[in-house]
Amino acid sequence: MMNAxxxxxxxxxxxxxLALSLPAYADEAGQPAQIAAVQPGAVTIDNFAFAPALLIVxxxxxxxxxxxxxxxxxxxxxxxxxxxxxxxLDTDDKFSFTFDxxxxxxxxxxxxxxxxxxxxxx
Amino acid sequence: MDTRRxxxxxxxxxxxxxxxxxxxxxxxxxxxxxxxxxxxxxxxTFVQISDTHMGFKAEANPDxxxxxxxxxxxxxxxxxxxxxxIHTGDVTHLSKPEQFDTADQIIKGAKLDTHFIPGEHDxxxxxxxxxxxxxxxxxxxxxxxxxxxxxxxxxxxxxNVVGFGPATGxxxxxxxxxxxxxxxxxxxxxxxxxxMAHIPLWxxxxxxxxxxxxxxxxxxxxxxxxxxTVLNGHIHQVVQKVEGKVTFQTAMSTAxxxxxxxxxxxxxxLKVPAEKLKTxxxxxxxxxxxxxxxxxTDDPLA
Numbered sequence: 494m495m496n497a498x499x500x501x502x503x504x505x506x507x508x509x510x511l512a513l514s515l516p517a518y519a520d521e522a523g524q525p526a527q528i529a530a531v532q533p534g535a536v537t538i539d540n541f542a543f544a545p546a547l548l549i550v551x552x553x554x555x556x557x558x559x560x561x562x563x564x565x566x567x568x569x570x571x572x573x574x575x576x577x578x579x580x581x582l583d584t585d586d587k588f589s590f591t592f593d594x595x596x597x598x599x600x601x602x603x604x605x606x607x608x609x610x611x612x613x614x615x
Numbered sequence: 616m617d618t619r620r621x622x623x624x625x626x627x628x629x630x631x632x633x634x635x636x637x638x639x640x641x642x643x644x645x646x647x648x649x650x651x652x653x654x655x656x657x658x659x660t661f662v663q664i665s666d667t668h669m670g671f672k673a674e675a676n677p678d679x680x681x682x683x684x685x686x687x688x689x690x691x692x693x694x695x696x697x698x699x700x701i702h703t704g705d706v707t708h709l710s711k712p713e714q715f716d717t718a719d720q721i722i723k724g725a726k727l728d729t730h731f732i733p734g735e736h737d738x739x740x741x742x743x744x745x746x747x748x749x750x751x752x753x754x755x756x757x758x759x760x761x762x763x764x765x766x767x768x769x770x771x772x773x774x775n776v777v778g779f780g781p782a783t784g785x786x787x788x789x790x791x792x793x794x795x796x797x798x799x800x801x802x803x804x805x806x807x808x809x810x811m812a813h814i815p816l817w818x819x820x821x822x823x824x825x826x827x828x829x830x831x832x833x834x835x836x837x838x839x840x841x842x843x844t845v846l847n848g849h850i851h852q853v854v855q856k857v858e859g860k861v862t863f864q865t866a867m868s869t870a871x872x873x874x875x876x877x878x879x880x881x882x883x884x885l886k887v888p889a890e891k892l893k894t895x896x897x898x899x900x901x902x903x904x905x906x907x908x909x910x911x912t913d914d915p916l917a
Contacts, residue, residue: 541881563673564883565709567739571781581709581739601781604735605882607824609781 535559536610538566538582538602543610550592552614557589558582566608571599578603658904659766662690662727665703665848666868668736669721670714675871675884676892680721685916686869686898687725693900698765700727703848703866704734704776704813706750710741715749733759734813734849735776742777760791762798768903769802771795773812775827785814785827792829796836807842807909809901815847817856817863820876825850837861844901844909850882852895853913864911867897893917 534554537544539561550556558568560582568588570576576598579588592598592614602608664686671679690697702722707714722729731750733743743759752761752772759774773795775785787795799808810816816833818826837843843861851868852875872885872895879885887895897915 541883562883564881565736565739573778573780578740581711583709599781603779604739605824606779606784607782607822 536612537561538568538608541566541605541608543600543602543608546609547611547613549613549615552593552595553591554614555589555591556612557587559587560584565604566602567604568600569603571601571609574603655902655904655907657906658902659698660693660695660900660902661699661701661765662693662697663701663703663846663866663899663901664690664869665866666705666734666851666870667702667718667722668705668708668868668870669718670708670711671870671884673871673884675886676896679870680717682893682896682916683718683721683869684724685893686896687721689898689914689916690725690727697727697900700725700729701770701811701846702729702731702750703811703846704732705736705848705868706731706733706746707737708870710737710739710745712745715745719749730763730770730772730811732772732774732811732813733776738777756791756794758788758791758794760794766903767905768807768809768909769799770809770811771798773810773816773833775812775814775816775830779828782824783828784818784821784824785812785816785830787827787829787833792832792836795833799836799840802840804839805841807903808837808840808844809909810837810843810845812845812847814849815854815863815865816845817858819850819854819865823876823882825876825882834861842908844911846899846901850876851885862909862911864899866899867895867913867915869896869898869916872896 534550534556536548536556536558538558541562548556560566563584565581565583567581568579570578577590582588592612595614598612600610667683668679676682706718730752733746737743737746747759751759755761760772762769762771773787774791775787778788779786814827815825816827816830841860845861845863847865850865851871851873852865853867854865856863872887873882874885893916897913900912900914902910
């Protein structure tokens with residue numbers, strides 16, 4: 494848990510600048526989303542959560558998810574997997590998708606649907 | 616966050632109308648004693664297994680093949696051979712062909728007519744194509760749901776692990792709900808109904824996805840019936856609720872236990888000492904007789 498907090502506490506200055514210029518995003522429960530990019534293009538799956546839950550990248554960025562949990566997870570776009578859909582990711586497995594078009598892409602884990610995340614491309 | 620308080624409310628609800636005893640640390644309902652299970656006059660018995668997770672290899676259980684075999688051995692040792700077996704999903708851990716093969720091999724060894732419904736672990740990446748090729752119900756609708764009658768009981772196998780969206784928990788979907796309404800139409804209200812579904816059909820703990828978003832609609836169709844028994848898997852532990860004429864009950868896994876709702880940072884496998892594991896895995900025996908209805912007994916492996 495300490496590691497996770499530390500990891501999330503290292504935002505890149507550029508990502509923060511980008512985040513500040515964006516309108517506020519809110520998650521499903523209406524809570525302000527935590528905007529904390531680790532490094533552009535990387536999402537860690539740990540403790541049944543996507544971190545960062547909101548990642549902002551430039552068009553053309555390849556985003557890679559890495560499962561650090563003992564449990565398998567998937568990465569599936571909220572449009573029923575039409576935009577992207579990973580196979581089952583076991584521990585340390587990775588999945589990548591290149592985001593070319595600007596937009597807001599919500600996704601979730603199809604094994605644990607309460608795990609949700611968003612990639613914003615702009 | 617009111618999650619803790621909500622969960623306690625939920626627990627209080629779960630206890631309503633149920634007599635509990637605790638054996639080997641596992642709460643179990645008092646029905647007919649497990650080993651004394653015998654087919655009653657005019658009735659029959661069947662068994663439920665769930666969450667076999669073939670291919671699981673983490674610390675919580677290094678050998679799920681052996682614990683599945685132990686569950687089947689327990690069933691084989693029953694004094695009366697069950698009329699059939701049901702498997703309420705998560706047959707495999709990662710929907711891999713070799714995991715389906717292993718499951719098929721081991722479960723076939725029980726030599727029981729077996730009805731399966733899939734869990735979300737069985738439909739990863741291909742919406743269940745591989746699963747349905749092997750375990751799909753006979754005469755199932757294109758979506759995979761089905762029903763059949765046995766010994767005067769109407770069984771409904773529902774699918775709530777495909778087509779769900781973020782944070783919805785399980786989903787039945789419009790097509791399946793329409794099918795269910797038509798399937799139940801014309802059945803006498805005195806017909807006992809058994810509904811099988813992987814993810815719980817009531818909100819046990821939505822924060823962990825332990826709920827089915829559109830289950831309420833299904834219960835409007837089930838409302839006229841005098842006896843409805845809902846058998847779920849997914850949460851690897853026994854939780855019961857009785858609401859009017861509907862009894863809900865989740866089952867133990869044969870592979871690994873999970874934490875009680877909200878008692879851990881996440882619902883991942885619960886690691887327990889080796890000697891304790893078999894007390895948290897198990898099977899369920901169900902006995903039906905027209906005079907007494909359905910009685911459920913949860914039997915841990917040890």
